[in-house]
Amino acid sequence: MKDEILRFFKHVRIGYLIFSTLLIFGVLFGAFEIIQASFFADLSNENLRWLHFSRGLVLSLFLMLWSAWTVYNYREIYQEKLETTEGYYRDIVTHSADAIITLDIDGTITSWNRGAENILGWKSDEMVGESVEKIIPQELLEMGELKCIETGLHKVGDVTNYETERLHKDGSKVLVSLTESLIRNEKGEIIGRSKILRDLTDLKMKEEQIQHSERLATLGHMAAGVAHEVGNPLTSISSLVQVCQRKTSDEFIQEQLSRVHNHIQRITNIVRDLVDFSRPSSNQKEMMQVNEIINNSVGLLKHDARCRDVDFQLDLTASLPKTEGVPDYFNQVMVNLLLNAVDAMEDVKKKDRRVIISSWEEKRNIKISIEDVGKGIKEEHMPHIFEPFFTTKEVGSGTGLGLSVTHGIINKMGGTIRANSTYGEGTTFTIKLPKKN
Numbered sequence: 001m002k003d004e005i006l007r008f009f010k011h012v013r014i015g016y017l018i019f020s021t022l023l024i025f026g027v028l029f030g031a032f033e034i035i036q037a038s039f040f041a042d043l044s045n046e047n048l049r050w051l052h053f054s055r056g057l058v059l060s061l062f063l064m065l066w067s068a069w070t071v072y073n074y075r076e077i078y079q080e081k082l083e084t085t086e087g088y089y090r091d092i093v094t095h096s097a098d099a100i101i102t103l104d105i106d107g108t109i110t111s112w113n114r115g116a117e118n119i120l121g122w123k124s125d126e127m128v129g130e131s132v133e134k135i136i137p138q139e140l141l142e143m144g145e146l147k148c149i150e151t152g153l154h155k156v157g158d159v160t161n162y163e164t165e166r167l168h169k170d171g172s173k174v175l176v177s178l179t180e181s182l183i184r185n186e187k188g189e190i191i192g193r194s195k196i197l198r199d200l201t202d203l204k205m206k207e208e209q210i211q212h213s214e215r216l217a218t219l220g221h222m223a224a225g226v227a228h229e230v231g232n233p234l235t236s237i238s239s240l241v242q243v244c245q246r247k248t249s250d251e252f253i254q255e256q257l258s259r260v261h262n263h264i265q266r267i268t269n270i271v272r273d274l275v276d277f278s279r280p281s282s283n284q285k286e287m288m289q290v291n292e293i294i295n296n297s298v299g300l301l302k303h304d305a306r307c308r309d310v311d312f313q314l315d316l317t318a319s320l321p322k323t324e325g326v327p328d329y330f331n332q333v334m335v336n337l338l339l340n341a342v343d344a345m346e347d348v349k350k351k352d353r354r355v356i357i358s359s360w361e362e363k364r365n366i367k368i369s370i371e372d373v374g375k376g377i378k379e380e381h382m383p384h385i386f387e388p389f390f391t392t393k394e395v396g397s398g399t400g401l402g403l404s405v406t407h408g409i410i411n412k413m414g415g416t417i418r419a420n421s422t423y424g425e426g427t428t429f430t431i432k433l434p435k436k437n
Helices: 002-011 014-039 045-095 114-120 138-143 145-156 201-247 251-278 290-301 327-344 379-384 402-412
Strands: 099-104 109-112 158-167 173-184 190-199 286-288 311-316 323-325 354-362 365-372 416-422 426-434
Touching: 014 045, 045 114, 099 114, 114 158, 114 173, 114 190, 138 145, 145 158, 145 173, 173 201, 201 251, 286 290, 286 327, 290 311, 290 327, 290 354, 290 365, 323 327, 323 426, 327 354, 327 365, 327 402, 327 426, 402 416
Parallel strands: 311 354
Antiparallel strands: 099 109, 099 190, 158 173, 173 190, 286 323, 354 365, 365 426, 416 426
16 A cells, blocks of 8 residues: 555655645735634634634635645546556557467466467467367377476476477468467456467478578589580580591491480489579569460479489460569479379389370469379368478478469469369369459
């Protein structure tokens, strides 16, 4: 109580209070002195005591009324400030991009903000009153993650930037950074906990993209060096082969020399394509012809050992209109989709491996399809194939970013990408891009 009184006097204008009190005393005492001198100068001692008593009574009444008005006025001011502050905090919590969740001492969810709805999928009325275990993967519960967090909270007071996973409403796992702290009442007793979850999916994807870009840049430097070191000897060898071809008329030797010359040309093409693909990408949009990029992508992959037994069948409509985009990015889209198609046919007999790439014009759009005869995609996996870090490949065989990056690039071009698959029979990806006249 004493602290509250001191806090009150600290925040109110104490000078105003003192001045107002003295002013009331002065006005009332002055008014009574004037009245006494003007009208009651000859009063007896008994009547004079009654006059002084009346003055004290009126003064006390005025002071009581003034005190009540002051307390009420300041109460309204404080109430308004409190409501404004609560509104600020409520807006901050409600509209935060991070998930802010509060729990009671038993681990029951007591509040669930809009950020939590966006990150984890559940609405507030679905989660308030539920146990926090509902959003924690079963394997983490079995490992005792909740107990570890609770131990850390009581030892240190909070847990900050702890990377973990939480369950989305659709059953998928969301990579998050967890910050958790204890909630105490006025007596310092623990009455619950607060959790702040930050979605790390985009951050991790960008980190992976940066690492991928750095690897490509390093590869580009290496390829440029290799091209220079390999190019000079190849030029010399090619010149010698041509000289030998002119010096001999033996058909067998001519045939072997021609084969050597073709292999030299193939090595030159491989090095050139590698340098072209690995050079730093331009972010500048331009009008591009998708057929040219498709041909370049297929030509590049034909040098890949994984694609040596794959029959790339091109069915490209001639004279397609152009579309706007970054050619290097669309090249990356085609390479990602073609490599996925090749990987999906790993268990298919070599003679049956084929990828059909088609392009055609449809109304205001350009359409491209990539069809393989691989193992296909399971129906339960279809809704998640474009999600970052989702992959059906074995550990170490894929990052789960290829289709996510592809989806992002196509969206930025104003297009769409769809997948149609029958498990065990193959998959077809269809890209739709707006044409530009």
